[in-house]
Amino acid sequence: MIEIDFYSAISIFLSVFLLASFFYFIFTDGAKRKNTSLDARYLWHCSVCLHAYFDARRSSFSHCPKCGSINKKDINGKAGKDAL
């Protein structure tokens, strides 16, 4: 049987736990970043308050989260005052 003292056991346990946490964070964070992108189609500019925001829904209308006004995109994908 392998004999180790208390402090060695604690340090081995903490090392394994920290390595597992590190690799879990790396792999799960990397998987999330693959699905996240800032596509220009989802970037909106409010025509009233000029607030820029991100709306991933595929609709031609969007509500501004800051002032609540309705914004519209035209066929070319331009949003805000130019689209109206």
Ligand SMILES: [Zn+2]
């Ligand atoms: Zn607004």
